[in-house]
Amino acid sequence: MRYFLLTALGWVLAAGPAAAVPLPRDKDETTCLDLQAKANGKLKDSFHGGSAGNNLAEVPRGEQTLGGVKLFIGDGLIQLAGSEASALPAKVQGIKVGRAFATLYMLQACGTGYQTKDGTVVGIYTIHYQDKSTATVNVVFGKDVRDWWYYPNSPGVTGGKVAWQGDNAMAKKSRARVRLYLSSWRNPHPRKKVATIDFASTRTTRAQPFCVALTVAGK
Secondary structure, three states: OHHHHHHHHHHHHHOHHHHHOOOOOOOOOEEEOOOHHHOOEEOOOOOOOOOOOOOOOOOOOEEEEEOOEEEEEOOEEEEOOOOOOOOOOOEEEEEEEEEOOOEEEEEEEEEOOOOOOOOOEEEEEEEEEOOOOEEEEEEEEOOOEOEOEEOOOOOOOOOOEEEEEEOOHHHHHOOOEEEEEEEEEEOOOOOOOEEEEEEEEOOOOOOEEEEEEEEEEOO
């Protein structure tokens, strides 16, 4: 029995960065936030002015469990601009929450991020508590996200995990695939009710962050 426990522990330790995203416990109350009222793009539409078929149409819709976390994925998503001129907004405000929570889960990635250096903050979530105070969550390239296109030798992320992988017609032509990343944030004030969340791009690089789903869990 002792050998079995030590072996199991070794497997957990070997799991590496993926373990950095804590999974919600069964007793945790989980709420999938509705992004559709704030969505400014469709998963089936071509991304970032690209050719037809450069999209996330393969991502499953509705209530899904990805990376061990329950998420609601609608037809729409929130896309933000990078440093270059774009019709996309730099910020989307007022994603409704309406409850206290211990952990925020983010299903996200970025476009045109292939020249962005690891450690660069490409996006920020601002948590607005009901008492008017705020907290911020940085989206760090290399830690939380990378470009949504990837190749066989592309690295993963160090602080989150790859939660979904798929294909699209344009990526296939370049022998690439597409993927989404799941990150989590531990709320320092889990007893304070959160009214809304804003999602903003730092616009410091060409990277264009986008969010597909948000979930809050715990008390």
